[in-house]
Amino acid sequence: MNRSKKAGSVIVACFVGLALAGPLLAGVEPFAFDGERLLTPSSVNWLGTNALGQDVFSQLSYGARTTLLIGLGVAVLSTTLSGVLGLMAGYFKRLDPLINGLANVLLVLPSLLLVLIVAAFTSGGVWQLIVTLGLLTWPGYMRLIRASVLSLREREFVKASQLFHGKPSYILRKHLMPFIVPLLRTKFILSFRQAVTMEASLSFLGLGDPNQPTWGKMLEQAFHQTETWMTTAWQWTIVPPMLALLLVTIGLALLSEGEHQQGNRLLRSYSPSSRVKLLLASSEIAASVPCAHSSVKAAEQTQRTEHCTATHAGSDNAVVVHDLSVVHNGRTILQPMSFSIAAGSVTAIIGESGSGKTTLARAVYGLLPDDVMSGAVYIRSGGTNGSSETSGTSDTSNICATNGSSAERGINRWVDAAFIVQDPRLSFNPLLTIGQQFMEAMQGTDASSITVSEKRLAAKQALREVQLSDRLLDSYPHELSGGMLGRALLALALINKPSLLIADEPTGALDPIVKWEILNLLVTKVREHGMTLLLITHDHQAALRVADDMMIIKDGQLLEHAPAEQWLHHPATSYSRELQALMPSIRRRHISEEFKKVGFQHREGCRNLKKEQRNVGRTT
Amino acid sequence: MLELKHISKRFGQSKQFAVQDVSFSIPEHEVFALVGESGSGKSTLAEFIVGLQQPTEGSIFWRGAPIQLQAHLQRHEQSRQVQIVFQNPDRSLNPYWKIKDIIAEPLILNKWTKLASQRKVEELLERVRLPHELLERLPTECSGGQKQRIAIARALALEPELLIADEITSALDPITERDILSLLSELKRDHNMSFLFITHRLETIRGFADAIAVMKNGMLLEMGATEDVLQHPANAYTKSLIEACYDDYA
Numbered sequence: 001m002n003r004s005k006k007a008g009s010v011i012v013a014c015f016v017g018l019a020l021a022g023p024l025l026a027g028v029e030p031f032a033f034d035g036e037r038l039l040t041p042s043s044v045n046w047l048g049t050n051a052l053g054q055d056v057f058s059q060l061s062y063g064a065r066t067t068l069l070i071g072l073g074v075a076v077l078s079t080t081l082s083g084v085l086g087l088m089a090g091y092f093k094r095l096d097p098l099i100n101g102l103a104n105v106l107l108v109l110p111s112l113l114l115v116l117i118v119a120a121f122t123s124g125g126v127w128q129l130i131v132t133l134g135l136l137t138w139p140g141y142m143r144l145i146r147a148s149v150l151s152l153r154e155r156e157f158v159k160a161s162q163l164f165h166g167k168p169s170y171i172l173r174k175h176l177m178p179f180i181v182p183l184l185r186t187k188f189i190l191s192f193r194q195a196v197t198m199e200a201s202l203s204f205l206g207l208g209d210p211n212q213p214t215w216g217k218m219l220e221q222a223f224h225q226t227e228t229w230m231t232t233a234w235q236w237t238i239v240p241p242m243l244a245l246l247l248v249t250i251g252l253a254l255l256s257e258g259e260h261q262q263g264n265r266l267l268r269s270y271s272p273s274s275r276v277k278l279l280l281a282s283s284e285i286a287a288s289v290p291c292a293h294s295s296v297k298a299a300e301q302t303q304r305t306e307h308c309t310a311t312h313a314g315s316d317n318a319v320v321v322h323d324l325s326v327v328h329n330g331r332t333i334l335q336p337m338s339f340s341i342a343a344g345s346v347t348a349i350i351g352e353s354g355s356g357k358t359t360l361a362r363a364v365y366g367l368l369p370d371d372v373m374s375g376a377v378y379i380r381s382g383g384t385n386g387s388s389e390t391s392g393t394s395d396t397s398n399i400c401a402t403n404g405s406s407a408e409r410g411i412n413r414w415v416d417a418a419f420i421v422q423d424p425r426l427s428f429n430p431l432l433t434i435g436q437q438f439m440e441a442m443q444g445t446d447a448s449s450i451t452v453s454e455k456r457l458a459a460k461q462a463l464r465e466v467q468l469s470d471r472l473l474d475s476y477p478h479e480l481s482g483g484m485l486g487r488a489l490l491a492l493a494l495i496n497k498p499s500l501l502i503a504d505e506p507t508g509a510l511d512p513i514v515k516w517e518i519l520n521l522l523v524t525k526v527r528e529h530g531m532t533l534l535l536i537t538h539d540h541q542a543a544l545r546v547a548d549d550m551m552i553i554k555d556g557q558l559l560e561h562a563p564a565e566q567w568l569h570h571p572a573t574s575y576s577r578e579l580q581a582l583m584p585s586i587r588r589r590h591i592s593e594e595f596k597k598v599g600f601q602h603r604e605g606c607r608n609l610k611k612e613q614r615n616v617g618r619t620t
Numbered sequence: 621m622l623e624l625k626h627i628s629k630r631f632g633q634s635k636q637f638a639v640q641d642v643s644f645s646i647p648e649h650e651v652f653a654l655v656g657e658s659g660s661g662k663s664t665l666a667e668f669i670v671g672l673q674q675p676t677e678g679s680i681f682w683r684g685a686p687i688q689l690q691a692h693l694q695r696h697e698q699s700r701q702v703q704i705v706f707q708n709p710d711r712s713l714n715p716y717w718k719i720k721d722i723i724a725e726p727l728i729l730n731k732w733t734k735l736a737s738q739r740k741v742e743e744l745l746e747r748v749r750l751p752h753e754l755l756e757r758l759p760t761e762c763s764g765g766q767k768q769r770i771a772i773a774r775a776l777a778l779e780p781e782l783l784i785a786d787e788i789t790s791a792l793d794p795i796t797e798r799d800i801l802s803l804l805s806e807l808k809r810d811h812n813m814s815f816l817f818i819t820h821r822l823e824t825i826r827g828f829a830d831a832i833a834v835m836k837n838g839m840l841l842e843m844g845a846t847e848d849v850l851q852h853p854a855n856a857y858t859k860s861l862i863e864a865c866y867d868d869y870a
Contacts, residue, residue, distance in 0.1 A: 156712035157722075160774065163670055163699060164726040178716035352793035353764045482658065508791075511657035511820040512864035538793035582794045 005258025011251030015244070019068050022061020030054060030062040030213040038233045048236040050218070051225040060240050062213040067196055067248065070130055074195035077134030079188045082141040083180065087172050089142065090149025100146065103139035111136045115198065119207040126212060129202070133195050141187040145180050152176055186256055193252040200245050215241040317380070318343040318500050318532035319364060324375035326359055326368060326556075333359050336375065337558040339551070343380060343499070346523060346533045348543030348564075350579070351553035357536045360553065361502050364534065365419045380499045380532075381416050414441045417500040418493035422508045424485035428477035434488055435459060435473030441492055462491040466521055483514040487521065494525055501526060502534045507542070519546060540579055544568060552576055621814060622646045622669065622702070622782060627678035629664060629838075638664050639675070639838045646782065651808060651815040653825040653846065655861070656835035662818045663707075664838075666784050669816070670704045671695075700730075703775035707787035709767035713759040719770055720755040726777040744773040748803060765796035769803070776807070783807075784816045789824060801828055822865040826850065834858045 026046075028034055031054060039049040047056035089099035115132055122128040152158065153176075161171050202208055203216025210217075222228050222237035319341040326334040334356045341347050351357045362368050364377050413419070421427050428437060438459035439452070460470035466487040477485060486506065493501055506522060507515040523546045526533040537543050543550065543564075550567040552560040552575065559573050571577050623645040629638045639661040646652040654662045667673040669680060671687070679686045682698050706712040713722055720741055727737035745752065748769040759767055768788055775783060785804065789797040805828060807813050817829055825832065825846065833843040834855065842855045853859045 155714075156706035156708065157714045159672055160704075160706070160712060161725065161729075163672070163704065164729045164778075165696065165699070166725075166729050170729070175714055178714075352795055353791075512822065513657065513860055516864050540794065578795065582798055 002258050004254045008251045008254030008256075008258060011247055012255065015064055015248050015251070016068065018061050019064035022064060023058065026055060026058035026061055028055040028058045030059040032058075038227060038231065038237075040232075041236055047240050048233075050221060050237050051227055051233070052221070056218070056236055056240060059213045059218055060215070060244060063215045063218060063241065064244065066126060066212050066214045067199060067245075070126060070133075070199045071192040071195045073127075073130035074133040074137070075188045075192040077130065078137045078191040079141075079184055081134065081138035082145060082187055083184050085138065086142040086145025086180070087149055087176060090146040091153055091168060091172055091176070096146070099142070103142050106136060106139045109136075115202070116205075116207065119202050123210075124202060124208045126209060129199060130195075133198060137191055137194060141183065145183055148180060148183070149176055152179055189252055189256040193249055193256070196245070196248055196252070215245050316343045317341060318345075319380070319534070320378040321364065322376045322378075324360075324363055324373070324377060326356075326363055326373050328372045332556060333372075334363065334556045335558075338375075339558065339561050341532060341534065341549070343532050344527075344530045345548045346526060346535060346546055347549040347551060348540070348547035349534060349536045349551045349553060350538065350540045350543055352538060355553045356556040357538075357553055358504055359556075361419070361504050361534065361536050365413070365417060365502055367419075379417050381412075414493075414498065415496045416498055417502065418496070418498045420489055420493050420501070420503040420506050422505040424489045424506075424510075425477070425482060427489050428485065430477055433474055433476055434480075438462070438473065438492060438495060441495055458495060459491075462495045463488065465494065465525065466491045482510055483517060486510060486514065486518040490518065490522055490525065494529065494531075497529055498531065500532045500534065502536070504536045505538070506535070507539070508537070515542070540582075552579070621648045621683060622816075623681040624665070624669075625678055625681070627665065627668060627675045627680065629661075629668075629673070629675050629677075637838045639668075641678075642835075642838075642840045643678075644833055644840065644843060646814055646816060649808070649812050649814055650830045651817055651825075651828055653817045653819065653829035653832040654835060655819060655822055655825070655832060657820055660835040661838040662835055663786055666704060666786050666816065666818060669784060670702060671699065700778045701781045702784065703778065703780035703782075704784040704786060705768070705771050705775045705788050708791060709764055709771055710759075712771050713767055715759050717758070718755070719757055719759070719762070722759070722770060723773045723777060726774060730778065740777065741773075744776055747776065747807075748773045763796075764792055765799065768792065768796075768800060772800075772803070779811075780813070782814045782816065784818070786818045787820065790819065790821060797824060804828070822850075822861060834861065 028045075033053045034055065035045055035049045035053050037049065037051055037053045039045050039053075041048040045055050045057065047060065050056055050059070085099050085103075089096045089103075114136060115129075118128060118132045158171060158175055161175055166174075199208070199214065200216035200219075203214045204220045206220060208214055208217055218241040219238065222234070222241075225233075225237075228234045228237055317340040321340070322338050323336050324334065324338070325332070325336040349357050349360065359368070363373055364379070366377070428434070432440075435456065439455055442455050442458065456473070459473055463470050463472055468484060468487050468491065472480065472484070472488065480488065489506075493503075503522065507518050510518065519542055522535075523533070525531075535543060535547060540550075544567075547564050550560065550562060550564050551558060552567075552573070554575055560567060560571070560576060562572070567576065568580070571580060623643075625643050627642045628640050630636060631638060642661075642665060644652070654665065656662050664673065668675050674688070679688060681687070682702070687695070687698055717725075720738075723741045723744055724732075724737045727740055732740070741755070742752070745755065750766060750769050750773070754762065754766065754770075759770070762770065768791075771788070772783075783804075789800050792800065801824060804815060804817075808815065817825060819825060829846045831844065832846045832849050834841045834849070834857065836857055842849060842853065842858050849858065850862060853862055
């Protein structure tokens with residue numbers, strides 16, 4: 001339970017206590033004219049009396065009963081209706097137009113007006129109010145629930161249950177209900193709050209039941225008495241009911257806020273990791289000032305700097321990962337690892353699902369929040385200006401800083417490094433055209449001064465580079481096939497010529513023919529532009545064909561990091577041998593030669609296929 | 621055992637076919653592999669067989685009887701005998717259910733007693749080689765391979781004779797995939813089961829499937845014994861598919 005939820009429940013619990021115990025403590029009927037008019041608070045009349053001589057505390061506590069009863073009644077009725085009707089509308093295709101149509105009608109009716117009319121005609125009784133409000137406030141959440149049921153209905157566990165002859169009532173109750181309970185909880189609290197304020201407003205307008213003590217009516221009476229404002233009487237006739245109303249609504253708001261936060265804890269926003277920074281130009285690392293010069297750093301920091309400079313100096317690295325580890329909720333996802341990746345190389349990260357490959361990639365790209373990640377990652381700056389653009393940074397010993405306090409800027413996504421995710425179909429926003437998404441990716445460049453037409457030109461060129469027609473800029477993602485989207489995604493990643501490209505299973509969702517096509521293109525383009533590629537895959541056969549270096553990860557541990565040839569012929573671990581044994585049969589010859597050949601044959605195959613498709617198209 | 625005759629499915633009134641004139645049959649105790657790229661209509665065929673969708677033309681026969689015309693009771697029996705395991709383990713297990721409830725679901729729905737189904741669940745868990753501790757866990761606490769085994773255990777609960785495996789290994793890494801395949805081979809050997817194995821990865825079926833059919837754009841391009849098709853593909857598409865998957869044919 002978080003803080004806002006705790007505070008909310010305490011406030012609401014106080015009022016429930018008041019509603020239950022208050023009338024007993026007061027000992028006076030709310031409408032009894034027992035005392036003098038406008039008595040100040042005393043041990044007999046705890047909150048004094050009003051202008052009619054009625055006990056204010058008694059009215060307040062009886063009013064709490066009415067208010068909470070109405071709130072609870074409306075919340076129960078409205079939530080039940082939203083839940084049941086939402087489930088039915090989402091699950092049964094036949095009922096959907098009926099229920100949804102009814103909801104639409106109710107949504108366009110002015111509900112306040114309706115409530116006023118009903119309240120005026122029924123003399124504003126408690127139950128009439130509950131029923132009216134309950135019947136009027138279900139459509140909003142019903143539609144939310146219907147929408148989520150519509151998508152849940154297509155899940156395979158529902159289909160499986162149908163195949164086992166599970167009845168609709170069973171599927172709705174057992175399978176779908178758990179998913180909508182969080183929605184219902186929020187709806188319950190919101191309806192409660194809405195009902196409390198609505199009831200108070202109606203009573204204040206004089207539409208409530210005159211025989212029921214309510215907070216709204218207390219306020220109405222107090223406001224109508226001129227004495228209230230001439231004397232100090234407002235302090236006990238107006239402040240208590242007003243405060244009660246305010247506190248109850250705030251308490252309920254806090255409750256629903258807490259619910260909201262809890263529901264969305266996975267979606268909470270975090271600032272991109274400050275542990276991922278730009279690597280300084282390689283020449284500077286090589287010539288970096290000796291560590292002793294970094295006088296501002298503590299001794300410990302200096303030591304680390306020494307180590308780091310010793311490890312990575314001199315080499316032309318695109319990525320330097322130093323002591324990176326990821327721990328989430330006490331579980332170690334990545335064990336401490338340090339490695340560097342040479343600029344212009346293709347490195348394949350191999351491992352089974354759940355081994356931490358993707359986590360590593362996300363850590364390198366800075367997608368992990370700082371609190372789960374320790375260590376540091378440096379990426380060479382990219383973009384059209386090349387790596388020289390960071391030369392302005394003076395303190396070169398920052399290369400080993402493990403916190404974000406330095407003046408270096410973090411990486412600029414799509415410019416310094418780009419990240420391609422598994423399914424090209426899911427990587428594009430379905431509501432934007434391909435062209436719009438290219439424009440978006442180009443916004444991060446330093447050369448943001450270039451005009452739209454220039455950007456468009458660049459996008460067209462990028463598309464042509466991956467053998468796509470530039471007319472695609474105006475199409476939406478759903479108009480393209482999986483292979484075309486894969487190419488478009490590649491073009492998107494290439495557009496700013498980042499120095500590092502991270503591809504997380506770029507071909508996992510594609511069939512073998514398209515897979516080779518995309519992989520082929522990816523590696524060719526990366527080599528052409530001298531970019532560095534981090535290829536994450538569980539297809540080690542493909543990896544072996546295209547990669548210079550192999551990194552083997554198992555259970556979050558970096559087992560091996562070796563050149564591909566060496567890994568193939570002299571695997572260092574038994575796990576690698578086991579992996580290699582699984583390959584259908586790889587020719588242990590020169591890998592890149594093999595790759596070229598297969599790539600060529602494959603293109604031939606595709607051409608044949610296209611011809612054949614055309615022929616089929618003609619004949620049918 | 622199962623026979624599909626001239627199955628077609630078109631979208632609405634259009635001339636576009638999701639599946640066009642597909643016929644094949646699966647003999648008893650055989651593994652029949654259906655291969656093709658995504659969107660070629662493989663999964664649609666699977667849904668026809670289990671009854672999640674109806675074809676617009678053609679008919680499907682289970683042991684000689686057309687399944688669309690069967691009486692309710694027979695239909696019930698047939699659906700027990702044919703079970704399906706879906707592609708994505710995350711979507712095929714309800715994330716709010718414990719593993720023991722997931723596996724027991726078909727038993728409970730078939731009116732088994734609590735005790736009997738509990739015993740059966742334990743036996744099934746053993747059969748798919750999963751540890752006992754898993755029973756109390758939620759699917760989110762299991763690995764991809766474990767989840768797929770759980771889905772298989774659920775499909776096995778009613779002792780089917782034909783198991784349809786719809787791309788069950790395409791989301792898994794090679795080692796897990798190998799383990800799942802060896803599990804299926806074991807099931808085939810020990811329980812005399814038949815399989816309809818749907819995949820887009822040719823390399824997975826060698827040595828496992830007896831016959832293979834290649835699909836593209838809803839049409840059946842080629843069909844035959846596995847080794848025949850792999851060694852001497854008649855169709856250009858099949859050839860390029862094989863080239864993309866195997867080195868030794870390239």
